[in-house]
Amino acid sequence: MANQIGSAEVAALLRREIQNGSRAPKDRLPPERTMAETFGVARGTVREALNRLAEEGLVEVRPGSGTYVAFEAKEEANPVVENARPLELIDARFALEPHICRLAVLHARMQDLEEMEELLSKMEARVSDPVAFSAADRDFHVRLAHITGNSLLIWIVGQINSVRNQEQWLQMRQLTLDESTIAQYNVQHRQIVDAIRSREPERAATLMKQHLETARLSLTRAAAT
Numbered sequence: 520m521a522n523q524i525g526s527a528e529v530a531a532l533l534r535r536e537i538q539n540g541s542r543a544p545k546d547r548l549p550p551e552r553t554m555a556e557t558f559g560v561a562r563g564t565v566r567e568a569l570n571r572l573a574e575e576g577l578v579e580v581r582p583g584s585g586t587y588v589a590f591e592a593k594e595e596a597n598p599v600v601e602n603a604r605p606l607e608l609i610d611a612r613f614a615l616e617p618h619i620c621r622l623a624v625l626h627a628r629m630q631d632l633e634e635m636e637e638l639l640s641k642m643e644a645r646v647s648d649p650v651a652f653s654a655a656d657r658d659f660h661v662r663l664a665h666i667t668g669n670s671l672l673i674w675i676v677g678q679i680n681s682v683r684n685q686e687q688w689l690q691m692r693q694l695t696l697d698e699s700t701i702a703q704y705n706v707q708h709r710q711i712v713d714a715i716r717s718r719e720p721e722r723a724a725t726l727m728k729q730h731l732e733t734a735r736l737s738l739t740r741a742a743a744t
Contacts, residue, residue, distance in 0.1 A: 524560060525651060527650065529568035533569075533578075538577075538590065542588050546587065547585045548569075574665070608679060609731060611679050612679060612731055615676065616663070617727045617728050622666075622667040623663050624714070625720070626666055635663075636712070646705070649693070649701065656704065660680070661673075661676060661680060695740075700737055707726065710726050
């Protein structure tokens with residue numbers, strides 16, 4: 520019997536349909552119940568996938584109405600995103616994410632901290648699944664940006680994270696995300712959230728720098744093999 524797919528896989532399937540034009544802008548997606556039956560998953564899994572796509576700006580969830588395609592394909596791919604190297608991604612994150620942590624300390628509500636705790640648990644449960652961990656890891660860093668409430672930062676982080684869908688990044692993910700590395704990242708993620716919860720902006724920023732230094736070292740080693 521085939522293993523049931525998770526929300527990351529459902530999101531990936533819907534993302535492909537949206538980005539290749541199979542689902543046109545402003546189209547209403549089928550109800551959660553229908554999609555759950557189509558994909559053979561629970562409705563909660565579909566809802567989680569839709570929430571992820573909403574954070575990426577691909578769909579818009581309208582309470583009482585449904586979920587609509589919000590993505591409109593651009594005529595030309597962004598060459599900066601297309602050609603960005605994984606190490607460039609990390610360096611760009613160095614410039615932003617430590618300060619995002621400072622802002623998160625200032626703006627995080629109890630609900631935000633609860634959602635971050637859920638993401639921590641999700642990542643910790645995916646130590647042996649690099650693909651699922653990577654999807655949850657992306658959600659974690661995107662969620663940090665959303666906590667700031669700064670729409671420009673949220674947009675920039677979305678652009679930076681689009682690099683993670685490029686072929687070079689996917690290859691590096693296979694080379695770098697072993698169980699030991701994922702476990703180390705999980706410890707660092709939890710330390711960052713603990714610093715945000717205890718309202719320590721500089722400690723949160725420092726921990727994010729250390730986390731990104733670990734990721735950069737891992738990428739550098741992989742690139743040298």
